Structure formats: structure tokens, C-alpha cells
Amino acid sequence: MVGLSEGEKHFIRGGIAQDLRSDGRKRLQFRSISVETGVIPQANGSARVRLGATDVIASIKAELGKPSILRPDKGKVSIFVDCSPTAAPMFEGRGGEELSNDLSVALQRCLLGGTSGAGAGIDLSSLIIVDGKVCWDLYIDGLVISSDGNLLDALAAAIKVALSNTGIPKVSVLGASSDEQPDVDVSDEEFLQFDTSGVPVIVTLTKVGRHYIVDATSEEESQMSSAISVSVNRRGQICGLTKRGGAGLDPSVVLDMISVANSVSQQLITVLDSEIAAAEASEE
Amino acid sequence: MRDLQPSLNQTQRVRLQSALRQLHSLPSSSSSLLYSVAVAVAVAVADPIHVNHEDNILKGHGTLDCDGEVVATLCGVVERVNKLVYVHALQARYKPEVGDIIVGRVIEIAPKRWRLEINFSQVAVLMLSSMNLPDGIQRRRTAVDELNMRSIFEENDVICAEVRGFQHDGSLHLQARSQKYGKLERGQLLTVPAYLVKRRKKHFHHLEQYGVDLIIGCNGFIWVGEHVEAGENVGMLVEDQKKTSIAEEESGSFTPLETRKHICRIANAVRLLSALGFTLTVEAIVDTAEASLASNIEINDMLGAKLFVQTVEREVQRRASMVRKKG
Numbered sequence: 001m002v003g004l005s006e007g008e009k010h011f012i013r014g015g016i017a018q019d020l021r022s023d024g025r026k027r028l029q030f031r032s033i034s035v036e037t038g039v040i041p042q043a044n045g046s047a048r049v050r051l052g053a054t055d056v057i058a059s060i061k062a063e064l065g066k067p068s069i070l071r072p073d074k075g076k077v078s079i080f081v082d083c084s085p086t087a088a089p090m091f092e093g094r095g096g097e098e099l100s101n102d103l104s105v106a107l108q109r110c111l112l113g114g115t116s117g118a119g120a121g122i123d124l125s126s127l128i129i130v131d132g133k134v135c136w137d138l139y140i141d142g143l144v145i146s147s148d149g150n151l152l153d154a155l156a157a158a159i160k161v162a163l164s165n166t167g168i169p170k171v172s173v174l175g176a177s178s179d180e181q182p183d184v185d186v187s188d189e190e191f192l193q194f195d196t197s198g199v200p201v202i203v204t205l206t207k208v209g210r211h212y213i214v215d216a217t218s219e220e221e222s223q224m225s226s227a228i229s230v231s232v233n234r235r236g237q238i239c240g241l242t243k244r245g246g247a248g249l250d251p252s253v254v255l256d257m258i259s260v261a262n263s264v265s266q267q268l269i270t271v272l273d274s275e276i277a278a279a280e281a282s283e284e
Numbered sequence: 285m286r287d288l289q290p291s292l293n294q295t296q297r298v299r300l301q302s303a304l305r306q307l308h309s310l311p312s313s314s315s316s317l318l319y320s321v322a323v324a325v326a327v328a329v330a331d332p333i334h335v336n337h338e339d340n341i342l343k344g345h346g347t348l349d350c351d352g353e354v355v356a357t358l359c360g361v362v363e364r365v366n367k368l369v370y371v372h373a374l375q376a377r378y379k380p381e382v383g384d385i386i387v388g389r390v391i392e393i394a395p396k397r398w399r400l401e402i403n404f405s406q407v408a409v410l411m412l413s414s415m416n417l418p419d420g421i422q423r424r425r426t427a428v429d430e431l432n433m434r435s436i437f438e439e440n441d442v443i444c445a446e447v448r449g450f451q452h453d454g455s456l457h458l459q460a461r462s463q464k465y466g467k468l469e470r471g472q473l474l475t476v477p478a479y480l481v482k483r484r485k486k487h488f489h490h491l492e493q494y495g496v497d498l499i500i501g502c503n504g505f506i507w508v509g510e511h512v513e514a515g516e517n518v519g520m521l522v523e524d525q526k527k528t529s530i531a532e533e534e535s536g537s538f539t540p541l542e543t544r545k546h547i548c549r550i551a552n553a554v555r556l557l558s559a560l561g562f563t564l565t566v567e568a569i570v571d572t573a574e575a576s577l578a579s580n581i582e583i584n585d586m587l588g589a590k591l592f593v594q595t596v597e598r599e600v601q602r603r604a605s606m607v608r609k610k611g
Contacts, residue, residue, distance in 0.1 A: 002401075003440035007469025011509075014538025015548075022472050023555075024548040024583025032588065050607065143296060 021168040035275040037165040044168025049158040053148035058158035065137035075127020075135040081142040110231035110240030156202035167191030200233040203261040230261035290589040305595040327356040344370025378478035378503040383486040385446045387501035404456040414459035442468045471509015476558035478504035494546035552586040
């Protein structure tokens, strides 16, 4: 990211204080979102989300696997994010590793709930085929192609759309031997669509000066003192919370930011749902 | 069209397609009109160029003699001037010429010079001796001046300067001696592809009706900011500036909202035109901004579908009227 001069930083801070950002948006306005589904035909589901100049792809692959011993009635999901060097020169080699880890952990926390699997946005019990023996392993991969701020929101939106695009093949269980792995027949034709009504979206509020903004560009992010990412589902319930940045926040400010994020997220969910519906309609 | 792909509805898509088709059929205001070539021949790398082998033609830039055939080494348009045949690349990095006005960002402070990033293959150099001192006196630069370089320009500052010449290794020498050059503050810097900015007589534009300074650098860096009188640019010491900026924030004296609205509108007009690939001239930028005002489009909606299609159609009308005037 190129540095900013003092004059430019002053201009950005002034814009946020006066509710008119560099591209004319208000503080709580998102950039225009464009969504494409099915960009990776070999994956079970995929989506590409563009948020201004930020460009991310999420892909979902499902493979047969064995459920963990502690949770025999739930499938497994793993989320991993990769920052491509085409997004920024600093991502070359191992430079993007720290950011990728941060994003992966934040997404896991928001979408998969606690370590016990409780409270996951994705229903893990729908992934089980034979209790204790066979389940679906979902591998969710995020790829950052172009980075202009607000990667977490874009990735969460891409994952939500990709899940709506995912088709898990229908499986019929043959032979039921008690100890060994049962034989399963994976259908090539029939697919089960994933139910994404419970999947939350993430809204990141960046605090600059005394005000918060939604959907910061990378220039605005360079001016932030702290940021809170709130994951909210359709019913307005908070599914996850992450705070970044070294500056401290008063508890009342945190509560205020959460309530602002809640109201903004409902608009975002509406926009994403209409995009998903449009994409499904264009497929048919 | 890059970067910007607004979601168009059906009527907008149809209008856009027909406008683009008309644009392709109309000749643009490029040199192809002057040379009265019937059709501009576009070539890609390794395409053969049709030449009459009897004349001894000169093979210029972007061509290669391959087994007796003249082959293009660049993607572009073939231009012929008398006996010279060359390929004019359409999209290329900034090609500097002496006297160009450019906007750059300081990336390094070296002994007696600043190094600027200007979207060129090499870093440009601004010597301390090519810069007016804050006190305005013409004198020899002493060691104390050299130590105080940071008080004139710091790292990451945005500077406007002029190309003075080339060094022996091809890197640029800049000079910023006049009052209108110097540090740029209170505004935003936009980056567009360098080939969209043509050389004109004036690159500094003070848009009076908006109170906005628009500096169109030949290297593709465009500065849109609050209007500053020439002479206030140079000579602001950094410590004073830091004190005033903290004081400004406390008293809330940021750029006034009306000026800020105009700055954002002009900046969005520049973004829109660069995404469409149209040449950036002051007239085009101001026209686009005024059209958006006339159609009551909100500033943040300027990058949306409505103004997108409108701008392409206006450009079609402009070129059609130009062709009618010439013919």
C-alpha cells in the first residue's frame, strides 16, 4: 500500500467527520457489490464478490470423510484464506501469511461457532451421512485477488453466496457392516442445495477519529484507530465479534458500534439475498 | 472498460452496446485523421506488417526484421510517416518529455535530493537546488539546508513539478522552482492510466465555479483539491503544519462541506472517465460533473449505471458533431 501524505490523511479524516468520504459515500454506505456465482466449475460451489476495487473468490469443495470421535453426528468444515500476491506486492512469498491467518481465524469464529461446534452458522448436522462413520468434509477456500480494504466483509459475503451455489451430491448407503466403513454410492446427478438462511454476514466498522465508517477502503483503513467486525444473521442475532487495532474503546462505544452494525447488516443481507436470487434465476 | 462494471438493466445494456458500436465507427480525434489513413491497422505481437519491399523503408519502434518480414513487437496501431513505419502502442507506461508537468509522491530523501515515484519505470529525482527555499532567498544550499530537507518535503508527500531533463541512465530530473509547483495538500490524488492524459497548454486548472484546483499530471496522477493561492504552496514547515493540523481538528476547520462536495464530484468524474477509457481533458471532466448535477445524480451514485451510459452517449454525440464540422 502506498503511503499517504499528511495533507491527504487530513482530507480523509475531514471527510469522515463531515459524512462525505472521498468517493462521495456517507459513513454507513457500502460500495456497490457485484456478485458472480459458479466461477469455478470444478468446485461444488463458488462465488466471486467485488466490493469496489476489492475482489475475492470463495470456493467450496466437499469430500467424503470420517467425523471426529468427539462429535460423531456432525460433519467437518474448514475455512482457509489465501492472499494472492497479485493483490499487493507485500503478499509475495510468505508476506501475506499473517493476514491470511487472521482472516481465516476471524471467519472460522464467525461462521463455525465455538470449538464444540455449538452455534455454528452452517448446520453441521446436515453434513452427516452415517453417524460416526461417514460424513461430508467441506473445504471452504477464500482467495483475495485484489485488496482495497474491507477484506473480511467481502470474504464473508463470498462464502455466503458460494454456499448458496453449492450442490452436495446425494449419497445412498449400500452395505451396512457394523465396524468397517460402509460403502456409499455418490450420485452424479442429484444434488442437495445448501440452506444458507442461517449463514451470517460480517460488517466491519472502522473507527476514525470520533466516527465509525462501514466498508473502509485501504486508504481509510490506514487512518483507523480500531475496528470491530460483527457477524450478524438474518434474525439480527450476533454470531461473532472481532476487534482489531491497538486503541482502546469505551464499552458504551462498543455497544453503540454493535447496534449500528446490526442495522447496517440487515441492508447488506437484503442486497446479498437479491443478488443470490438474481444469480439463481440467470442460471435457470 | 476496466475496474468499473456497474450492474446495468436491460435498457441500459442495449443503449450502452449501441453507443459503443457508434464510437467504434466514428474516428477519434487521434492522429489517424491527420494522416488520412483509410483504416487504422491494429496489430498484436508477432503480426506481420504489410510493407512494400521495393522502397527502403525505415523500421521504427515496435518493429522487427524477421526473415525479411517486418513483424510487430508491440500491440498497437501501425503508423507510417514518409519512409518510417512504426507501431504506436496504445497502452503503455508514461513516456516523459522535457517540460511535462507531473505530480509525484516522495518515496525517499537522499543526500541533496528527493526521490519521487511518478508511475514511470524509474524513480524521478528532484534536486535540492531545483527547489525554492522556504525563505525565498536565492542562495547556495548549505549543509544546514541539507539537514532541513525534511522540513520542506517529507516522505509520502505529494508534489507537483516539471520535467527538467533526463539523466544519462534514463531517469528523470525534475524542477519545482516556480510558485505554482510544490507540495499539494487538502485534496485527493487519483491514479489513471498515463495514456489517457494528452499534453496540452495548461495542466493547472482552477475551477472557479467550484473553488477547486485540478492538476492533470502527464504521468497519470491527477490532483483534485481545495484551491490554494500560488505562493502558499511552498514554505510550510512541517512542525508548523503538524501543530496547525491538530489545532484544525480541534476547532473542526476541515475543508468546508460545499468545496468537499465539489472535490468529490470532480474526483468521481475523473474515475468514471478513466474507467471508460476516454481522454481526460478539463472540458470532459467538467462536462461530466455538470451532467451529473443536471441529472440530479448523487455523488456516490456517479459511478453507477445511469451516468455510465449517459457519459458514453454524450461522447458519441460530441464525436459525431466533430466529424460533421470537419467534413
